[in-house]
Amino acid sequence: MSTVLLLVITGLGLGALYFLVASGLSLIYGLMGVLNFAHGSFLTIAAFIGWEVGRRVSDGTWWGLLVSALVGMIVGAVVAAATEYFLIRRLYERHIEQALITVGLALATVALFEGIWGTDPIYTARPEWLTQTTEILGAKIPNDRFLLIVCAALVLGGIVLFLRKTRYGLIIRAGVENRSMVTALGIDVRRSFTLVFAIGGAAAGLGGVLASVYYGYVSAHLGSVLLIFAFIVTVIGGLGSLTGAAIASVLVAVLQQFANFYLGGTGDLVVVIALAAVLLVRPRGLMGKVA
Amino acid sequence: MSEPILVVDGLNGRIAGQQVVEDISFEVPASGVTALLGRNGVGKTSTIKSILGLIDRTGAVHLGGERIDRLPTHRIVQRGVGYVPEDREIFGSLSVAENLRLAERDDRPRRELIERLFPDIHARRAQRAGTLSGGQQQMVSLARALVNENRLLLVDEPTKGLAPRIVDEVAAALAEAAATVPILLVEQNLHVIRKLAERVVVLSGGRVVFTGSAADLLDDEARIQRYLGVHDATDDRAAPAHAPDHDAATAIPVADTTEELR
Amino acid sequence: MNQQLTDSAPASTGSATEAPAPAPDGRAGGATSGRRPLVLLIGGIALVVVLAILPLLAIEIPGVLPGPTYTPGTLQLLAYAMLIAALALSYRMMFGLAGLLSFGHALFFAAGAYGLGMALEYFAPVEWQSELIFLASIVVTLIFGIVLAATVGSLALRVTGISFAMVTLAFAQAGSVLIRRNPGGATGGDEGLSLDIANVPDALVGVLNTRNLYWLSLGILVFVYLVVLWVERSRAGHVAEATRENELRVRVLGIRPYQVKFLIFIVASTLAAIAGMGYLLLQSGASPRVATADFTLTILVIVVLGGVGYRWGAIVGGIVYTLLDQRLTALAGSDFIAGLPAVLRVPLSEPLFILGTLFILVVLFLPGGIAGIPQRIRTGRKQHPVESEEAADA
């Protein structure tokens, strides 16, 4: 019983992490049609700089973590916005080329991070409480999982509100469909797209800092590890559907936990089979919009 | 006559590196409907898109005296230009209401006007615009341009694919709009042009070949034949209301017209 | 089916509009004059002949090739490049021609490499003639590749666009995980599979015989090229191209696009498996890297680098990429780089950084890829519409 509970709650925690990465990915894909392979790099650079700043301010305390998170979000947003501004924008409406640019960017940046911070993981300190556990029904749940779950929920709520309640949401959705017509309605659509990237980048940045808490290290490959799962949950959830991504994140992570534990470490295999199965039955994913 | 609202001087437009509009010059007066005519492929749509900066262009374009040919599209539109594109280009995944809301540029949208002009559209506010019929989509497209207070409307084939009754309605709506805002109208339906247009600009092969009053063109069989290729009575048969005009218009030769514009 | 009821003309059905530019090379029935194909044919044959006698010559291209063309190191590099080019060519047929963006092409290359390696190991104890075992292993691997392609293809082609990419990715990931899991010790896990040379012809073993492996690779490349050419020129190829553009329209014409896509998928995958077999022999082993999604991405990068619109673009891309990959490493380790200040030294000593940046530049400024350069020079065309950042828009 406590094992099952442990699996479920740690699964939720992992799912939260997946979602933090996937939210930006899903936003950027869903709204701009850009399959962003550089998303992992946004996450990694945010984690590195967040860590560099956080540890100088106050290493291993809540205060330090908060600073890291803020810095991470800002860095993520800035890097993502710059990517959109300097690279993606020049290829508007050429989605394959845009995706390719991000592939190139991912290649180059991971190598660059290795050059700067080395190939070894750098272990990070974190607040005392996060290293402890809380006992629920006999299962000792590591506390950082709770932090992850709360942050993911906040991000989900925040982005959904943004899209529903602001005019930007509307502009962005229309701009995806027919960019030049939005311009012809007198709207500077480019700014909105940069904003989408910035928001996605900020979410990735937060994900990066939290991932370094979860894994206990930062490394040049932090992002690439998470990216593939983020892709999978984005697709299973239905491209462009944030709630879908959230649900899929939880499903995938919990499924993965159970398969890893009970089916001899086949978590990855089960997840990709699930991906194929979902797409074959529902090509648009769980919550994908009827195009 | 007051200052023209739009002055196009030596406009060139290219698509994918190919010249589609060549050295076009004309003016749109500050009131009434100016029709931009020509056969398929002569560059009418491209001219409008060049004015809006939707395709690469060179040459001078002035809107109300201000030079706009270096501005990005959204700035041009923000200066008070409404646009109804040729293929409707509504946002299919958005609802009708969202399409209209998106088009509102200020806090004084003329929603009542839209409701009155297009009751069918109003009734379908919540429908996904992509599922509207072709004609319904055309109305959304028109409504998007009319919802704002504009200084100039660029309207590209608004009656294409509309039922005759709707064509009338659209024409009426445009006529109403024309009372307050000048319109540059691309249109194939000569009846609509007859009804609305005061001046015409005719393109051929990406160049202006005729400029003058609507009557000068429409009442001259030979000119219609020469510029628009209409050479049988098809149009007249369906438009019995119009008796042939024998008004001896002072035909302005093309060369003179061009002169006049310089 | 979720077609829109009104105006069902799918101006943008799925990936159709995202498909890359078509091959502008001369097609039968196009406006090409009768001369050109002949010139191309002769040129092509001449090129192959030159490549074939390369091992007998001593051409040196300092900075590009590690040594004179007869040396094993250079031949090895060229052979490797040609196999990658063959793989890229097969990928281009799927992606560039039929618009099928697969993220799982590596699976079939790996199927060829691992399939042959495992078959050779499996047949090793059998008391047959060693040539026979070698041939049997190749045939078995081919059949395995085709069956795998048919299975994956029939499932993945039920969906389109990004879903197709993801289903192929899922299969490839499953394959990659299996290979790394090393079930029953069959694949060697992350340490890779080494070639059991017991039944491999002597002519294909050892550094002295690199030349033969070079010729083998050249043969594979030419073979793949001819097959791809054949398919692209055929009616099926044209239908594939049309399907990429507008699938609904093809169906309304009375043609079933599925058949064509399936055919292209199988042919491309089988060609990839053939290239994979060549790779196993050339490298005397297979590493799990060739089954990863990263490897597929590399191929995609190669195809784009070379120019999606051109068949020979894939070849140029494969060769340029491989050479760059090798030579950039040499550059990164050079004294010149070591002497630079840190801001320059750190990035420049990472070959992948240079490669990635180069790739970005190509996508941005050379939309036709390397193979598109002559065309651009000829037409003097500007780059594709880059949204101008007007001064007034401050």
Added chain:
Amino acid sequence: PTTSGGDAESTDAGAPVSVSMITSQTGPLAAYGEAYTKGFEAGLDYATDGTGTVDGRELDIEWLDDQGNPDTAVSLAKDVIGQGTQIIAGTVVSGIATALAEQAAQNKILYISGPAATDAITGVNEYTFRSGRQTFQDVATAGTFIGDPEGKKVVVFAQDTAFGQGNLAGVQAVLGGQGATVEGVLVAEDATEFTPFAQQLLAASPDLVFVAWAGASSGAMWTALSQQGVFDAVPVVTGLGDVATYGAYGDASADISFLNHYFGGASGTDAETAMIEHLEAEGAVADLFSPDGFVAAQMIVQAVREGGDTVDGMIGALEGYTFDSVKGEITVREGDHAVIQPMYQAKLVQDGADWVPELIDTIAADQVAPPAAG
């Protein structure tokens, strides 16, 4: 006769000897490659008394980057073999070592592998030697922590990779052979959540947990073991990695018993002193794989000095070669080229904010000698 099968022209005593060092200068294991490289330079300096020559012959050493990619490594090997190199050495990546061993056999050339720990290299063919320890030696060292294995239960907690599987097989062979019950808890390499597995370890109630872990996820893994209270229940043994990983064990650091191949200061031999001096002069520190490079240099010098120019001569010179190195006396076992060497037990102690290793015991070379292979 590919290279040096006794060709008359190459026996010219004054000619330089061409040695190709293939290792990771970039890629995931570049840091190991760096330690190996530095150790090699120190070893060469030591074995040639600072001359860099052997009996007056230059060693023409070329360093090549395998990028952690077997394909690159094979291409490089073929290139240098084609150019007539006589000795290939190096690599920290097991997958590359096996590929290079294959090239060595196909082309009849001497290959001395680097720190790659895989047991598969030992005895794989007559041309392949190794300069470091192998998994069996790690495992045997781990065994020394439980005294008499008879009747004890050992659980191997490892990643489901060749490295992890190799360790499990090693424990089964070594400790299982001595009467212990051995179980494995293998975790998928890409798993990121280890909490449930920590529970599984506890549920097995073993007498010893042997952890074989590589890569970035070790931090999270140790945290999970510590959080779930594994250290309170069972002694846990693992291999001590390189300096960069000392921080990875977190709060668990003090509770883990480490087996160790080498850390700076572990042996106190003359060779070690020489190596550390050399490294410090270069601005480097002694690390896990420094001795591997050092030994490789010594073996190459031996092969050149005693083996002449034929590969068979060099093999003969190395087989059974016993010499003093960083870790003490080392023997290249004749039958399978296993490198018989002492191993260490260590613990981590806190030193300010950092953790530093401290020697508990040195395990004699023969006590941890791997079973004969090949």
Added chain:
Amino acid sequence: MTDHAVLALEHIGLRIGGARILEDVSLQVPAGEMLGVIGPNGAGKTTLFNVISGVVRPTEGTVHLDGRDVTQQPIHRRAAAGLGRTFQTSSLFPALTVLENVRLAAQAHTGHATSVFRTPRRTDAATAAARTALAEVGLADRAGTAAAGLAHGEKRKLEIAMLIAMDPKVILLDEPMAGVASGDMPAITEVIRGLHRGGRTVLMVEHHMEVVLGLVDRVAVMHHGELLAVDTPEAVMANPTVQSAYLGEPV
């Protein structure tokens, strides 16, 4: 089934998410007839064509083509059985040349459309058919242009050329005149007349009444998803409902 009806619709109904798009539409079209379909915007004309061509499956009713029930058949089967159509907004292969667009249509008709063992040649039957079709609509000089580069009216012509090359038995034309310059209408009208003259059955949605009236044998009027009337042009024009709902005031 009525044996002379080449196309027969029986009680076709279509509902999408609660909305009634088509309601109990039954229609028999005898072989060789030219039937005009008119109706206000949103009446369901395009949708009806989509049902006939298989782009949309009806929720009720059956479609018979040439006496065979094709309701469950995929699009390409129906097309292969001789059903051709155009789209309200031109639907082409933009990156292919004009000639290639048409040749694909011809190729589908000549069989072996997807063969790998056949290479299209400048001289083969499909290419010849394509050139003829292009000449017929007056696009011969645009053969080498990419379809994307055509002006709107030319695209409409290209659609019709594809139909000619396909040589179908039953043709559905969805607003062939939409966006065509008035000067070009007579020519296209002639092409359509030619299509019909070959004994083909043609259904045409068109808002240009002058074109409809000049061409068709009968007119079907749709309104709110229902078939109001099918009758001679004269009778339909005289129908007061049609007058008020569709034609409006005479201009």
